[in-house]
Amino acid sequence: MYCKNCGANLDNQAVVCPYCGVATDNLYAVPVEEAKKEGNGMALAGFICSFFVPLLGWIFGGIGLSRAKKREGKGKGFSIAALVIASVMFFVYLGQYV
Ligand SMILES: [Zn+2]
Incomplete structure (x- = not known):
């Protein structure tokens, strides 16, 4: 998946973008x-x-x-x-x- 904020390519399990620190949808999803x-x-x-x-x-x-x-x-x-x-x-x- 891609970061909503900076567009970085992220791990699908990532809860926070390591590049810009913005939370991904995973943070809220069970x-x-x-x-x-x-x-x-x-x-x-x-x-x-x-x-x-x-x-x-x-x-x-x-x-x-x-x-x-x-x-x-x-x-x-x-x-x-x-x-x-x-x-x-x-x-x-x-x-x-x-
Ligand atoms: Zn980002």
Whole structure:
């Protein structure tokens, strides 16, 4: 890959450009192999939380969905389910108080 700032040819694993010191995308990206092992706990957490605390379901589901994109779709189903269930539960809870 090439440095976004100075265009130097960098190692694909480099987190910082050795020539100009600017951070590469690797600094923010979770290494792929690590991500695969880690799975997508956020998606599962969101799925579980969505039943009880819709707000947390949305937050974790949203994070899980963005992580799923980096993890070959791992946890995507749970993330979407979390967002859908959180929305449904939100209106269920809302209905109880109105
Ligand atoms: Zn550079």
